[in-house]
Amino acid sequence: MTHSGGKPHNVGDKGQRYEVRAIGWPKDGESIVGWCPTLEGAERLASATRTAPGCIMTKIIDRERDG
Numbered sequence: 001m002t003h004s005g006g007k008p009h010n011v012g013d014k015g016q017r018y019e020v021r022a023i024g025w026p027k028d029g030e031s032i033v034g035w036c037p038t039l040e041g042a043e044r045l046a047s048a049t050r051t052a053p054g055c056i057m058t059k060i061i062d063r064e065r066d067g
Contacts, residue, residue: 017064018042025055033058 013019016035020042023030033049036042039060046058 017062019061019063020045020049021059021061022049022052023056023058025049025052030059 013035016037018036018039018041020033020036021030022033025031034045036045039062042060046060049055049058
């Protein structure tokens with residue numbers, strides 16, 4: 001929340017090309033971990049996510065190419 005009670009303006013996935021998903025973390029099944037504008041950023045996020053206890057694997061989805 002902002003001081004005026006609205007949503008912060010920099011929250012969400014607008015303009016973010018790559019989506020990072022995890023299998024087994026933070027819950028069973030597949031979860032969206034976050035979004036990144038660059039492949040390098042998505043690879044760093046996926047690498048860090050794989051160190052989480054319970055994470056079996058990560059996926060990087062190119063939302064422009066894969067939809």
